Amino acid sequence: MKSTFKRTATAAALVSALALAGCTATSTEEPAASGECAPSDGPVTLTFTSWVPGMDQVVALWNEQNPDIQVEFQTGPSGNSGTYQNFFNEIAAGNAADLGQIEYDALPNFRVQDGLENIAACAGVAEASDDFVEWTWSQVTFGEADAVYAIPQDSGPIAMYYRADLFEQAGIAVPTTWEEYRVAAEQIAAQGAFITNFPKTDVNWFAGMVWQNDGQWFANDGENWDVQLTSDKSVEVADYWQAMIDDGLVSALPSFSDEWNASFNTGAQWTWISAVWGAGTIRSGAPDTAGNWRVAPMPQWEAGGEAAGNWGGSSTAVLKGSDHPYEAAQFALWLNSDPEALALANELGGLYPASKAGATLPVFTADQEFYGGQKIYEVFAQASEWVIPNFIWGPTMTQTYTDVSDGFGTALSGGGTLLDALTAGQQSTIDALKAQSIPVKE
Secondary structure: OOOOOOOOHHHHHHHHOHHHHOOOOOOOOOOOOOOOOOOOOOOEEEEEEEOOOOHHHHHHHHHHHOOOEEEEEEEOOOOHHHHHHHHHHHHHHOOOOOEEEEEHHHHHHHHHOOOEOOOOOOOOOHHHHHHEOHHHHHHHHOOOOOOOOEEEEEEEEEEEEEEHHHHHHHOOOOOOEHHHHHHHHHHHHHOOOEOOEOOOOOHHHHHHHHHHOOOOOEEEOOOOEEEOOOOHHHHHHHHHHHHHHHOOOOEOOOOOOHHHHHHHHOOOEOEEEEEOOHHHHHHHHOHHHOOOEEEEEOOEOOOOOOOEOEEEEEEEEEEOOOOOHHHHHHHHHHHOOOHHHHHHHHHHHOOOEOEOHHHHOHHHHOOEHHHOOEOHHHHHHHHHHHEOOOOOOOOOHHHHHHHHHHHHHHHHOOOOOHHHHHHHHHHHHHHHHHHOOOOEOO
């Protein structure tokens, strides 16, 4: 599907600047030159840390097929942030796992702190770029020439889940633009329900909304980071949702809570703008609504637009200090491209593959009974193609999320606005970068 967005040379240069100004004074590692990734002599044992359910069984499949390269699986702490802190501690101590699962929004933090091996010279890695959705590959290369810091694993393209039965019964048109979404919200409110909730703690969801609007939260000019939480496109998204909050058109229920699940089960909320992994969330949280849900593309800012955001997704990175980067790279490639591995990772862990071929697996092309027989993953495959490839994450996203989330909570209680939250989050992020001696533009 043709995208309406141009992939400009300027944008590519902006992404590549990550490597130039993001690193601390101790990070002087240059991209690996060709020929610096050779196989180890004799049998190899690797370690791999992930928090994804069932990943140990995927690893066991590899071990059955590769007796000379065995992988020992380690389950990371509950919550990915705990896993990342462990990674940093272990990298500093020189005893990190060979491979670790790292989300896209956390990769810049590892790059800045020189925590990743450049595996571009390892056999098959550079050649694999066309095997993955374009925007996911840009996330693991930062646009640097001759550099690959991880292999894309899964992604979270966003679409709109909606209660087809309720829209039909009420005679309300399923919205295709954000303007229509607002109109539908007003009509649904007249029915005594909400079109959706505003998720105060899911700041990465809000970032996905900005992403769809072709906005940025961070930039880099080759010397300094530029924090742009209050960029024009970000403010446009904030103003839209602020108006929905002010007019009582969205609920303040915390996402993934029992009350939130009940609101879907009872028809108190009619849509959820969410990522592909949300399909299982609705199935488990609102079982009484089986057959009533459908999926449509995200509402567009302009009629006929073709843009989508992303919420979530991760990569398999070779951590700094690995003694076996060649073998680690081969495992990472297999893990994220082998059809059997992808199918098992989806069945056990719910992962939606970043691999282009993965989207054609039977599990992603079949009718979905819960969604009225719709082939919902076709919508998400399309959305994945519409995700703009040059979105940049900053190196302190955990802090940014926390600070903005606090402000969003205040806004939902009427004590401020979403723009106030972004403004405060921008300043606290600048302060955090300074505290870590990371060059930042005022």
